[in-house]
Amino acid sequence: MTIPDKKQLKLLAIFYKSTLLFSIACGVMLGALNFQIFFVAFGFSFLSAGTVISLLYKEMSKQHEYYFYYNKGISKQTLIFTCILTNLVIGILLIIIGSYAKHS
Amino acid sequence: MQSILEIDSVMQSFDGRNILSDIYLKCETGDILGILGRNGSGKSTLLKILFGAMKGDHKFIRIDGEVYDKPFKTTGLVCYLPQHSFLLGHLAVATTVAFYLDGIGVDAFLDDELLGKLRDNKINSLSGGESRYLEIKLLLNMPSKFVLLDEPFNGVAPVMIDQLKTMITQHSATKGIILTDHDYNNVLDVANRYCLVYDGGIKHIETKNDLVRWQYLTVNSLD
Numbered sequence: 001m002t003i004p005d006k007k008q009l010k011l012l013a014i015f016y017k018s019t020l021l022f023s024i025a026c027g028v029m030l031g032a033l034n035f036q037i038f039f040v041a042f043g044f045s046f047l048s049a050g051t052v053i054s055l056l057y058k059e060m061s062k063q064h065e066y067y068f069y070y071n072k073g074i075s076k077q078t079l080i081f082t083c084i085l086t087n088l089v090i091g092i093l094l095i096i097i098g099s100y101a102k103h104s
Numbered sequence: 105m106q107s108i109l110e111i112d113s114v115m116q117s118f119d120g121r122n123i124l125s126d127i128y129l130k131c132e133t134g135d136i137l138g139i140l141g142r143n144g145s146g147k148s149t150l151l152k153i154l155f156g157a158m159k160g161d162h163k164f165i166r167i168d169g170e171v172y173d174k175p176f177k178t179t180g181l182v183c184y185l186p187q188h189s190f191l192l193g194h195l196a197v198a199t200t201v202a203f204y205l206d207g208i209g210v211d212a213f214l215d216d217e218l219l220g221k222l223r224d225n226k227i228n229s230l231s232g233g234e235s236r237y238l239e240i241k242l243l244l245n246m247p248s249k250f251v252l253l254d255e256p257f258n259g260v261a262p263v264m265i266d267q268l269k270t271m272i273t274q275h276s277a278t279k280g281i282i283l284t285d286h287d288y289n290n291v292l293d294v295a296n297r298y299c300l301v302y303d304g305g306i307k308h309i310e311t312k313n314d315l316v317r318w319q320y321l322t323v324n325s326l327d
């Protein structure tokens with residue numbers, strides 16, 4: 001996988017933003033089950049089920065949009081990897097913040 | 105500058121059925137290669153394999169002497185118009201153009217009888233024909249050596265088809281263009297080379313009688 005240039009990074013951001021609705025919704029749903037551990041639950045759901053559901057939704061109903069990115073040299077693997085990595089980082093940060101807040 | 109694209113030994117099967125077997129195609133700058141074929145003959149599959157969006161059971165792609173596995177990953181080589189719209193519905197026309205042309209010549213691009221009045225509209229508010237026109241114009245204006253158009257005339261009004269054909273002809277001066285469509289009359293009109301995907305292979309076409317010979321048209325279809 002090659003490192004994206006500045007223009008491709010903008011397109012990666014567009015793709016990533018388009019996956020956030022499901023990721024955030026999953027996070028809120030799990031987090032709302034127990035507000036005492038909201039950030040931990042949100043973070044965990046965000047980086048796991050939320051990511052999977054977002055990408056599955058893309059695969060099942062927005063497949064044609066991948067060509068928007070292909071025509072700018074960005075592969076599906078790069079798009080998916082970026083989404084997973086970003087959600088992983090954000091999710092872990094939220095889990096750490098949530099755990100720290102709970103114990104302080 | 106003259107560029108040459110060759111795709112060779114293409115093989116693809118689905119559910120045990122051979123769709124494409126040992127296809128060879130060549131396209132050079134200045135070529136407008138029209139590919140015809142019945143539904144399910146493998147035209148779109150061939151273009152997707154050539155673009156790199158589909159792996160193919162086997163293929164060999166060479167552009168200007170270099171071998172590529174997925175040509176789309178190298179900027180400036182190939183771009184592809186799929187059958188269904190590939191634009192993002194929530195973006196505005198002007199934003200989409202800016203992304204695709206890297207911000208260069210956006211105003212000149214939108215200085216267009218049709219697109220000028222749509223520049224601030226969201227893509228998902230365009231009609232099918234308007235969207236198609238925009239997609240084709242975008243791809244033809246990208247700095248790529250080859251443009252693959254899958255059913256470019258589908259759902260487009262006749263007057264717009266004429267504009268698209270003029271655009272395709274103009275851009276063929278600096279690009280190689282491969283197009284497929286069921287509107288064979290317009291394909292035959294705009295293309296300067298023709299072939300037919302038949303029974304998994306490629307048949308080179310010189311006249312409409314060849315299309316009858318290879319069972320793409322009936323005798324009654326001839327003018």
